[in-house]
Amino acid sequence: MRKVKRIILLTMAIALLAAGCSGMTEEKSGSFQNRGNADPKDLLTVDEMIRITGISEVDYGDVDLRQFIEDFEITEDNVESLNVKLLLEEYSNTETDDVTDIFSDTAQEQTEHFTDDVTAIAFYENMNTTTECVYYDLVSEERYRASNCFLFSDLGQAEAEPYPDGELLIDKMDELGVFSWENSSSSEVMDDAQGMELAVKYEDGTIFHISATGILSEVMPDTYAEIKKLLLKSNFN
Incomplete structure (x- = not known):
């Protein structure tokens, strides 16, 4: 960048x-x-x-x-x-509003109290030819969504939407078991690779970050589809 x-x-x-x-x-x-x-x-x-x-x-x-x-x-x-x-x-x-550090592999990992002091949530999925990206700024109570991953290198590419339900969202993610998920991948060779990344950033700079590659419906837990739907909705309800 x-x-x-x-x-x-x-x-x-x-x-x-x-x-x-x-x-x-x-x-x-x-x-x-x-x-x-x-x-x-x-x-x-x-x-x-x-x-x-x-x-x-x-x-x-x-x-x-x-x-x-x-x-x-x-x-x-x-x-x-x-x-x-x-x-x-x-x-x-x-100057751009670059938030790619939320996917950093070098950041200190959050290992407990996953619903406390959350400042941001980011989600990315690439499935065949479709890409979905969304970023939640819980401090500013705003949400950004775009169809390309360049969103994370400059949030200004998308219009901010009001989103006051960040705490409800993170609690629902916890309820659905997101913070027990682990990185996963498939050894199967695919012509159209699928992949996802989900990251949560905390006030102290620590990160909860998981990623997966392969046929997502096979390598991810059953609740993945529900989480994806929840993250891509424009409102919590």
Whole structure:
């Protein structure tokens, strides 16, 4: 995801540079086009960029300047050829609501008290040519649904729907035995693979996460169909 975002940002920088520096010499233009492999040691520090460009807190607000410098690979050689103030304005507009960390395999696993302090629920299913994705933000009491898994890399791709019944949903999942499910897969070779992932995130950052591949009706418990229906409904009732 970070790599894709960096490509987008570099494309944006090139477009802005072309628009604002049409009189640039061929040498400068060539050096900018060759960006993308800057040595991390050559990148400016936050203090150096602020000093050289003269930007203030009004310009960067709550933007993570360290990440900004890394994304644009800003060095002493190219900083003066960039309109940093304009890039900062555009950069703040490219921030996405990425929630893919809910499926992280490296997060600490939640092992008890599965219905307490839940902040989010995410569900993904791919069956033949059909994909279903839904994300519940229990803190904001909102629900997002889309037909592609890119939803999780940017919730802004879907319109938020009010969903005040997050606690009822998590209690129902517990009642139907979700938190006793285990990862499962089928050894059978399939032309059209089926797969699912279900994750619950907690206030302390721990995750309950299960996944399955194969013929889902065979590898998942009998209550799977009911859980799927419950998660994809627009309301709890």
